[in-house]
Amino acid sequence: MTIGADYSRQGERATGPLTVLGLETSCDETAASVVRLTPDGEATVLSSVVHSQIDDHAAYGGVVPEIAARSHVEMIGEVTRRAMAEAGLAYHGLDGVAATAGPGLVGGVMVGLSFGKAVALARDLPLIAVNHLEGHAVSARLGEKVDYPFLLLLVSGGHCQLLEVRGIGDMSRLGTTIDDAAGEAFDKIAKALGLGYPGGPALEKLAATGDGSRFDLPRALLGRKDCDFSFSGLKTAASRLAQTCETDQQKADLADAVQSAIARQLGERSDRAMKAYAEDHDHRLFVVAGGVAANRTVRSTLEAVASKNGFAFLAPPMAYCTDNAAMIALAGAERLQQGLTSDIDVAARPRWPLDEARALSDPAHKPGRKGAKA
Ligand code: KG4
Numbered sequence: 001m002t003i004g005a006d007y008s009r010q011g012e013r014a015t016g017p018l019t020v021l022g023l024e025t026s027c028d029e030t031a032a033s034v035v036r037l038t039p040d041g042e043a044t045v046l047s048s049v050v051h052s053q054i055d056d057h058a059a060y061g062g063v064v065p066e067i068a069a070r071s072h073v074e075m076i077g078e079v080t081r082r083a084m085a086e087a088g089l090a091y092h093g094l095d096g097v098a099a100t101a102g103p104g105l106v107g108g109v110m111v112g113l114s115f116g117k118a119v120a121l122a123r124d125l126p127l128i129a130v131n132h133l134e135g136h137a138v139s140a141r142l143g144e145k146v147d148y149p150f151l152l153l154l155v156s157g158g159h160c161q162l163l164e165v166r167g168i169g170d171m172s173r174l175g176t177t178i179d180d181a182a183g184e185a186f187d188k189i190a191k192a193l194g195l196g197y198p199g200g201p202a203l204e205k206l207a208a209t210g211d212g213s214r215f216d217l218p219r220a221l222l223g224r225k226d227c228d229f230s231f232s233g234l235k236t237a238a239s240r241l242a243q244t245c246e247t248d249q250q251k252a253d254l255a256d257a258v259q260s261a262i263a264r265q266l267g268e269r270s271d272r273a274m275k276a277y278a279e280d281h282d283h284r285l286f287v288v289a290g291g292v293a294a295n296r297t298v299r300s301t302l303e304a305v306a307s308k309n310g311f312a313f314l315a316p317p318m319a320y321c322t323d324n325a326a327m328i329a330l331a332g333a334e335r336l337q338q339g340l341t342s343d344i345d346v347a348a349r350p351r352w353p354l355d356e357a358r359a360l361s362d363p364a365h366k367p368g369r370k371g372a373k374a
């Protein structure tokens, strides 16, 4: 496996179960969780506490970084105390502390990472800096035992990527968005429809009462052979149409059309990725993770595409689709299992591509998004 610049091998592979405290503060959830991982990959969530800041940001229609960082400072101690209490553990019962070190709103990331460093120093525990995306990538393993490798669609508010996941820290990207992430499109269109924040769940609820068949929304990147995504054309077209909706029924119809269009594009690109992946993999498992994986239409569309291509389909339990700390604790435990830990001076990073090793060694393989918004 690839050891990224942020890890060093401090010890041998662990032979017994590991219990890790995870901390997540990269966006608008302050979360702490304790997860136990056995050597054969069985994960048990002993506690998972998530404090959502939705009420703090609702008036502004989106996450305000300064408000988020302050709220994380206020909540991280209490959220961690609750996670330890619900797990029934004292700090000496832990084997390590994992904290999200990026990518995300760096003011918030610094809060969780600094808190994690303080716990690690005070309790003499190893620290594992975790890439938030790697947390989403392993999140399906919280629900049941899942073996590597698998094909992953990571679809959240900030990211939309197809990845071949061979193991922790060993992933390569098959496709990414050239402009917006799918969750971003859900959120912005929901805002144009006058729905609250976060937009994805609100739009899904409204779409349930609509019929989008009369709308003809733009379909991006048709005819291209790659696995990239584009949602900005859809976002602009739907936001304009939202201004013309006069009744609640019209809004519901548009919401249904938008949800179907996003699900369809996710399905089309995943279909291409499955066909490429199947060429050199006999074990065919497709996993969808990230906040948008909570959407039922998205799930059922992807499940149908997977079944058509002979892939088993898996999505994390709903609670582990959106941001949480159990996925961070698990990613940390998987690294710790391999003896990989971080230095206490590891920095918080606003950007941190998942397939960093490839990005560094292959200049043609640019990390993160492609296109104008990269
Ligand atoms: O993974 P996540 O909690 O945070 C990021 O890492 O971005 O994902 C949040 C995103 C938001 O854009 C939110 O609107 C979207 O996931 N989302 C949904 C649903 N639940 C959350 N989108 C569509 N339908 C949902 N039910």
Ligand code: ZN
Residues within 6 Å of the ligand: 132, 136, 156, 290, 291, 322, 323
């Ligand atoms: Zn996330």
